[in-house]
Amino acid sequence: MANKIKIHHDQDVMVITVDNPPINAGSVEVRQGLLDAINILRGDDQLKSAVIIGAGNTFIAGSDIKEFSLPLAEPQLPAVITAIENCGKPIVCALHGAALGGGFELALGCDARIAIEGAVVGLPEVTLGIIPGAGGTQRLPRLIGIEKSIELICAGTRIRADEALRLGIVSEVVQENLLGHAITFARKMSGGKQRIREIASPRSNADGVLLASQKALKAGKNRPQVQKAIEMICNSSSLPIDEALAIERATFQDLRVSTEAKALRHQFFSERKLYKALSANAVQAQPVNQVAVIGAGTMGSGIAIACLSAGYAVVLLDQNEVALANGVKKVKEFYNSRIRTGKISEGKAEILLSRFSESSEWAFIADADLIIEAVFEDINVKHEVFKKIEAHARADALLASNTSYLDIDAIAAKTSNPSRVFGLHFFSPAQVMKLIEIVRCKTTSAVAIATALSFAKRIGKTPVISANAFGFIGNRIYSAYRRQCEFMLEEGAYPKQIDNALEEYGFTMGPFAVADMSGLDIAWAMRKSYAATRNPQDRYVTIPDTLCSLGRFGQKVGAGYYQYPDGSKAGVDDPFVHQIIDEASAASGISRGAFASDEIVNRVLLAMINEVAHLVNEKITSEATDCDIALVNGYGFPRWRGGPVFIAGEMGQEKLNNELRILADASGHGFVIADTDALFHSL
Numbered sequence: 001m002a003n004k005i006k007i008h009h010d011q012d013v014m015v016i017t018v019d020n021p022p023i024n025a026g027s028v029e030v031r032q033g034l035l036d037a038i039n040i041l042r043g044d045d046q047l048k049s050a051v052i053i054g055a056g057n058t059f060i061a062g063s064d065i066k067e068f069s070l071p072l073a074e075p076q077l078p079a080v081i082t083a084i085e086n087c088g089k090p091i092v093c094a095l096h097g098a099a100l101g102g103g104f105e106l107a108l109g110c111d112a113r114i115a116i117e118g119a120v121v122g123l124p125e126v127t128l129g130i131i132p133g134a135g136g137t138q139r140l141p142r143l144i145g146i147e148k149s150i151e152l153i154c155a156g157t158r159i160r161a162d163e164a165l166r167l168g169i170v171s172e173v174v175q176e177n178l179l180g181h182a183i184t185f186a187r188k189m190s191g192g193k194q195r196i197r198e199i200a201s202p203r204s205n206a207d208g209v210l211l212a213s214q215k216a217l218k219a220g221k222n223r224p225q226v227q228k229a230i231e232m233i234c235n236s237s238s239l240p241i242d243e244a245l246a247i248e249r250a251t252f253q254d255l256r257v258s259t260e261a262k263a264l265r266h267q268f269f270s271e272r273k274l275y276k277a278l279s280a281n282a283v284q285a286q287p288v289n290q291v292a293v294i295g296a297g298t299m300g301s302g303i304a305i306a307c308l309s310a311g312y313a314v315v316l317l318d319q320n321e322v323a324l325a326n327g328v329k330k331v332k333e334f335y336n337s338r339i340r341t342g343k344i345s346e347g348k349a350e351i352l353l354s355r356f357s358e359s360s361e362w363a364f365i366a367d368a369d370l371i372i373e374a375v376f377e378d379i380n381v382k383h384e385v386f387k388k389i390e391a392h393a394r395a396d397a398l399l400a401s402n403t404s405y406l407d408i409d410a411i412a413a414k415t416s417n418p419s420r421v422f423g424l425h426f427f428s429p430a431q432v433m434k435l436i437e438i439v440r441c442k443t444t445s446a447v448a449i450a451t452a453l454s455f456a457k458r459i460g461k462t463p464v465i466s467a468n469a470f471g472f473i474g475n476r477i478y479s480a481y482r483r484q485c486e487f488m489l490e491e492g493a494y495p496k497q498i499d500n501a502l503e504e505y506g507f508t509m510g511p512f513a514v515a516d517m518s519g520l521d522i523a524w525a526m527r528k529s530y531a532a533t534r535n536p537q538d539r540y541v542t543i544p545d546t547l548c549s550l551g552r553f554g555q556k557v558g559a560g561y562y563q564y565p566d567g568s569k570a571g572v573d574d575p576f577v578h579q580i581i582d583e584a585s586a587a588s589g590i591s592r593g594a595f596a597s598d599e600i601v602n603r604v605l606l607a608m609i610n611e612v613a614h615l616v617n618e619k620i621t622s623e624a625t626d627c628d629i630a631l632v633n634g635y636g637f638p639r640w641r642g643g644p645v646f647i648a649g650e651m652g653q654e655k656l657n658n659e660l661r662i663l664a665d666a667s668g669h670g671f672v673i674a675d676t677d678a679l680f681h682s683l
């Protein structure tokens with residue numbers, strides 16, 4: 001027997017312990033070991049029933065996802081579940097920690113489930129581009145119905161033990177001594193099997209199923225695994241179970257080898273690598289209890305909310321009383337709307353807000369452990385603000401800047417203790433977006449970085465570490481992307497065509513809709529400030545400048561790349577903008593041509609990959625795949641496409657290099673082809 005499974009006997013009950021640390025993943029050895037144990041159970045007349053439990057602090061918290069990239073080794077999970085069902089003796093699953101994916105399907109194949117309080121169960125397969133492939137879509141609906149199954153499986157929701165009891169998924173929830181209770185339960189069941197497959201097919205209510213399906217498809221962005229999951233769940237009411245199980249397995253196998261599932265596994269492993277690297281940081285973080293946020297504008301108020309929601313005490317400071325009042329209003333309105341929509345209780349909101357204070361007096365930051373500056377994007381204003389912070393903050397407080405583009409080394413250099421200065425680059429809206437870039441300056445101490453990481457974790461963000469460089473990681477890639485889109489405008493495309501092509505590919509929004517939403521004036525001011533240092537030979541598209549010079553700053557003024565009649569939020573094509581674009585093409589001597597959607601997408605992806613390769617070569621990022629994580633979590637890049645690094649890997653280096661040469665020709669002067677060796681070595 002494989003040593004991932006341990007067995008012992010408690011009189012007439014066999015106890016089967018899955019021991020495959022750290023999460024007792026259902027690998028091939030675990031599956032073989034379970035089969036062997038069930039064979040022993042069948043053949044031993046002294047044994048009347050069995051309990052399956054996990055060693056350590058969890059049940060089987062998922063499958064070994066690495067196996068999904070290879071041909072699946074025998075025995076596969078359905079064979080183990082069939083053996084459990086065919087065994088004449090009852091088998092009870094004792095659930096603690098998490099029973100997820102294949103672990104939960106195994107539990108559904110057993111005769112009963114007992115959980116300890118706090119345990120969670122769920123089928124998160126759709127988040128990896130697949131569906132449950134070992135009966136999850138057939139057995140769960142027999143317990144909880146079609147509609148609820150669609151809701152839970154299509155969102156990959158985790159259900160807590162008390163909810164699982166209410167839904168009838170588990171028979172008992174115990175406070176302690178899980179194994180003892182499970183053994184007693186198994187002993188009481190001796191001689192009686194309770195196979196879920198024998199429960200009558202669930203009835204379905206056509207309207208309810210339609211509604212649940214529509215909701216799930218919308219939330220699941222209509223991805224194929226969500227469509228298939230719904231189809232499979234519905235089969236549970238219309239097909240004999242064995243036929244439906246065979247279809248489920250075949251569908252699971254097809255999805256498992258799809259590029260989309262591979263891309264989602266790439267995201268999963270990239271994040272795992274990132275967290276492993278971050279947790280390897282042995283330096284102790286400094287304790288943070290109070291955060292001071294300087295600047296109560298768009299970002300400052302969002303950052304304050306992110307910190308308050310994580311339980312920090314927050315002081316919000318702005319020099320401008322009106323701006324401060326607006327920022328405070330935004331924070332309070334946020335919690336009021338959470339109360340109205342039932343996302344938070346009034347009592348909880350009150351507790352969080354009791355830790356909130358505001359001021360325009362600098363003395364108020366005296367107790368803060370971490371100070372985050374989010375004032376205007378102007379280096380001189382930042383220098384002034386850091387001077388004031390230093391004059392009022394504790395000597396050991398850590399100081400972060402939320403700047404998007406400015407040189408944080410330069411900001412740190414003007415302080416008396418640059419080792420405590422770093423970047424914390426949030427994304428808008430700061431209380432929503434998952435990404436945070438932690439910018440390590442040349443002088444930042446290891447303790448400051450460790451503290452930034454632990455802070456990011458507590459506020460629920462996904463942190464990537466960037467060296468100090470113009471635009472850090474995310475905005476560097478985004479700038480290259482947007483520049484490429486502007487080139488295409490000049491060469492023959494119009495904003496709507498580019499936005500549509502990229503949105504159809506899966507981006508949350510196209511670049512011109514994003515520009516209109518966030519305002520064209522910010523980038524304009526930045527272009528003006530860097531105009532003197534720009535190489536005059538580089539290709540420069542004047543269209544955004546022309547729009548700005550006409551006051552077309554985007555949605556907030558009703559016009560930008562699109563027009564927004566009567567305050568609408570959806571942009572409408574504007575013939576006048578087409579005229580501006582046509583004139584820009586003519587002025588640059590470019591004869592406009594037609595663009596196909598895939599050509600637009602391809603140029604964007606190549607531009608992104610090229611910029612990632614530059615970031616790797618310049619050591620702005622220490623891990624290429626962090627760029628994929630950044631784009632998905634901060635820039636609306638579709639997770640199921642994996643990210644530029646994944647796409648480069650799929651393309652192969654030779655093809656990529658050839659295509660980059662073609663892109664460089666199309667892009668003209670200023671486009672620098674990156675050496676892709678380091679990028680491919682990292683794959």
Ligand code: NAD
Nearest residue numbers: 295296297298299318319320323374375376377403404428
């Ligand atoms: P904003 O204009 O909305 O807010 C800035 C606030 O800072 C204003 O309320 C202003 O009164 C206050 N302020 C200015 N000078 C001050 C001083 N000396 N002392 C105290 N308060 C002062 O700007 P924002 O969009 O929130 O951007 C703030 C920072 O965050 C900038 O560095 C920006 O680049 C960065 N950022 C912005 C975004 C975004 O999408 N808006 C995203 C990421 C980062």
